[in-house]
Amino acid sequence: MDESTTLETRDLNLWYGTKQALLDISIRIPKNTVTALIGPSGCGKSTLLRCFNRMNDLIDSARITGQILFEGDDIYAGHTDVYTIREKIGMVFQKPNPFPKSIYENVAYGPRIHGVRRKEVLDDIVETSLKRAALWDEVEDRLHEPALALSGGQQQRLCIARSLAVEPRVILMDEPCSALDPIATAKIEDLIIRLARDYTVVIVTHNMQQAARISEYTGFMYMGRLVEFDRTQRIFEDPTEELTENYITGRFG
Numbered sequence: 216m217d218e219s220t221t222l223e224t225r226d227l228n229l230w231y232g233t234k235q236a237l238l239d240i241s242i243r244i245p246k247n248t249v250t251a252l253i254g255p256s257g258c259g260k261s262t263l264l265r266c267f268n269r270m271n272d273l274i275d276s277a278r279i280t281g282q283i284l285f286e287g288d289d290i291y292a293g294h295t296d297v298y299t300i301r302e303k304i305g306m307v308f309q310k311p312n313p314f315p316k317s318i319y320e321n322v323a324y325g326p327r328i329h330g331v332r333r334k335e336v337l338d339d340i341v342e343t344s345l346k347r348a349a350l351w352d353e354v355e356d357r358l359h360e361p362a363l364a365l366s367g368g369q370q371q372r373l374c375i376a377r378s379l380a381v382e383p384r385v386i387l388m389d390e391p392c393s394a395l396d397p398i399a400t401a402k403i404e405d406l407i408i409r410l411a412r413d414y415t416v417v418i419v420t421h422n423m424q425q426a427a428r429i430s431e432y433t434g435f436m437y438m439g440r441l442v443e444f445d446r447t448q449r450i451f452e453d454p455t456e457e458l459t460e461n462y463i464t465g466r467f468g
């Protein structure tokens with residue numbers, strides 16, 4: 216594996232009980248880029264995303280074969296600590312899910328769990344994370360107010376700040392804008408593009424225009440398979456596979 220690859224799967228298969236949801240997926244996610252996973256409903260996008268930080272471990276019926284590598288290391292190797300994996304590979308969900316605590320406490324939560332106690336250090340982490348998530352200017356005067364009083368878009372940026380606070384290297388995003396209005400969506404899209412300077416971002420999206428706007432690489436999935444993976448421009452303008460072309464031209468959804 217070369218250093219420009221952050222995440223990689225090799226011949227990854229996943230079953231939920233007897234139903235196979237991923238088939239022979241081999242993909243390399245390049246470092247410090249936005250990679251979009253697109254494809255029709257039920258094709259396995261979220262399942263693949265959840266493999267990258269072992270979130271599927273939480274589903275009793277899920278079983279995998281094949282390999283998943285993070286920076287060259289097998290994330291299922293015996294010595295691997297799943298909590299460290301999820302710290303390095305953070306996740307942001309479809310529906311913003313801040314804790315019912317203050318804005319400050321949401322961001323300080325992860326660092327506190329990792330043993331950060333000093334107030335000045337926590338203050339600094341909270342400010343830096345909120346700035347990186349493009350939320351600081353909107354909340355700096357009300358850090359101790361409830362996070363749930365924020366708008367949906369602000370809550371989603373807070374969730375991004377919360378994941379940044381533990382210094383991840385990857386941020387996985389599962390349809391992060393689907394519950395948001397167009398203005399809030401545009402802000403998150405701008406943020407995602409900026410985050411990719413420092414982090415590797417993998418985003419699942421139903422929205423092909425969104426994939427085209429923000430990603431450098433795109434994987435098109437269909438019925439549990441990765442049909443095609445390439446530069447986004449190539450996928451949208453000159454795909455190799457007919458199935459990809461049919462999907463991106465809207466011949467099926």
Ligand SMILES: Nc1ncnc2c1ncn2[C@@H]1O[C@H](COP(=O)(O)OP(=O)(O)OP(=O)(O)O)[C@@H](O)[C@H]1O
Binds near residue numbers: 254256258261262276
């Ligand atoms: N926890 C689960 N238990 C059993 N089957 C599941 C589970 N999660 C997903 N599946 C099934 O696995 C397949 C892939 O689902 P997945 O959610 O990964 O697809 P998706 O492409 O993300 O879909 P969508 O765009 O609708 O979110 C589907 O057939 C789905 O019903």
